[in-house]
Amino acid sequence: MAGSLLRLHFHDCFVQGCDGSLLLKSIAGVIEGEQEALPNANSVRGFEVVDAIKAALEQECPGIVSCADIFALAARDSVAVSGGPSYPVQLGRRDSLTANRELANKNLPGFNFNVTDLVAAFANVGLSARDMVALSGGHSIGKARCNTFAARLTPDPQDPTALSSSYSSLLQQQCPAGAASDALVDLDVTTPIQFDNAYYSNLLSNRGLLHSDQVLYSTPGATRDLVNLYAQTNSAFAKDFSVAMLKMGSITPLTGSEGQVRNQCGYVNA
Numbered sequence: 146m147a148g149s150l151l152r153l154h155f156h157d158c159f160v161q162g163c164d165g166s167l168l169l170k171s172i173a174g175v176i177e178g179e180q181e182a183l184p185n186a187n188s189v190r191g192f193e194v195v196d197a198i199k200a201a202l203e204q205e206c207p208g209i210v211s212c213a214d215i216f217a218l219a220a221r222d223s224v225a226v227s228g229g230p231s232y233p234v235q236l237g238r239r240d241s242l243t244a245n246r247e248l249a250n251k252n253l254p255g256f257n258f259n260v261t262d263l264v265a266a267f268a269n270v271g272l273s274a275r276d277m278v279a280l281s282g283g284h285s286i287g288k289a290r291c292n293t294f295a296a297r298l299t300p301d302p303q304d305p306t307a308l309s310s311s312y313s314s315l316l317q318q319q320c321p322a323g324a325a326s327d328a329l330v331d332l333d334v335t336t337p338i339q340f341d342n343a344y345y346s347n348l349l350s351n352r353g354l355l356h357s358d359q360v361l362y363s364t365p366g367a368t369r370d371l372v373n374l375y376a377q378t379n380s381a382f383a384k385d386f387s388v389a390m391l392k393m394g395s396i397t398p399l400t401g402s403e404g405q406v407r408n409q410c411g412y413v414n415a
């Protein structure tokens with residue numbers, strides 16, 4: 146669940162800011178929820194954990210802690226409990242009254258993106274290329290479905306993003322039916338549940354699971370330099386990741402009397 150919770154915060158913040166909009170359930174004619182957007186459908190996990198946290202909080206201090214803040218805190222604790230850095234989290238976000246499926250489809254980066262697309266997707270929400278490379282280290286934990294990388298299982302030696310042959314054989318065993326397999330595969334093949342810089346060393350040996358991971362190294366330029374830096378120095382990764390998480394957590398939050406503190410994360414208050 147650590148990886149799933151970290152990803153929920155990211156997918157929340159990239160769509161109209163960190164406002165819990167991802168949690169709102171679709172209601173025909175009222176709310177077109179984000180959970181059915183392409184990058185989220187059958188993919189994002191962990192909502193039941195957020196609901197359980199919210200229920201426990203409502204027992205202790207009703208109406209105080211927003212679902213958007215729960216996302217931010219759960220992401221921080223998921224990283225820390227997995228052995229990564231513990232960074233400060235600002236609080237006071239309020240929950241949205243709306244969701245935006247169209248924006249979720251537009252703003253969330255795709256696993257087929259190249260470096261230019263990735264830099265643009267992060268710039269669109271005010272994050273730098275450095276933030277993008279550091280935050281991609283979120284793939285140090287968690288899992289991906291076979292269909293997100295199945296196209297990479299047919300090796301093309303001319304392709305600089307091609308998987309190493311031993312890694313490709315391993316993945317073929319883990320996804321026997323290719324894209325149709327519903328297996329979940331570790332994003333970081335070396336230290337799958339440890340939040341560390343092994344994600345970056347994997348890229349140096351063509352063991353980045355997603356195309357969007359491997360391009361960070363295979364594309365000459367600033368992103369490759371950062372991958373080399375983070376692969377070499379875990380503390381540089383930990384520092385830049387923490388800075389970038391704080392920035393990501395501050396994307397256009399609702400504050401003060403804007404929005405509301407939802408009673409149940411899936412629904413706007415009656």
Ligand code: HEM
Pocket residue numbers: 147148149150151152155187188189190254255256257258263277280281282283284286287288289290293332355357
């Ligand atoms: C740079 C652009 C990114 C792309 C293209 C991308 C894409 C993906 C994809 C395709 C998956 C697998 C989804 C599935 O199985 O259906 C995934 C999983 C994941 N992503 Fe990303 N991601 C990106 C950035 C990030 C960022 C910024 C974070 C957090 C800081 C993050 C954290 C995660 C985690 C932890 C998982 C595993 C989730 C789980 O186990 O439930 N990703 N990502």
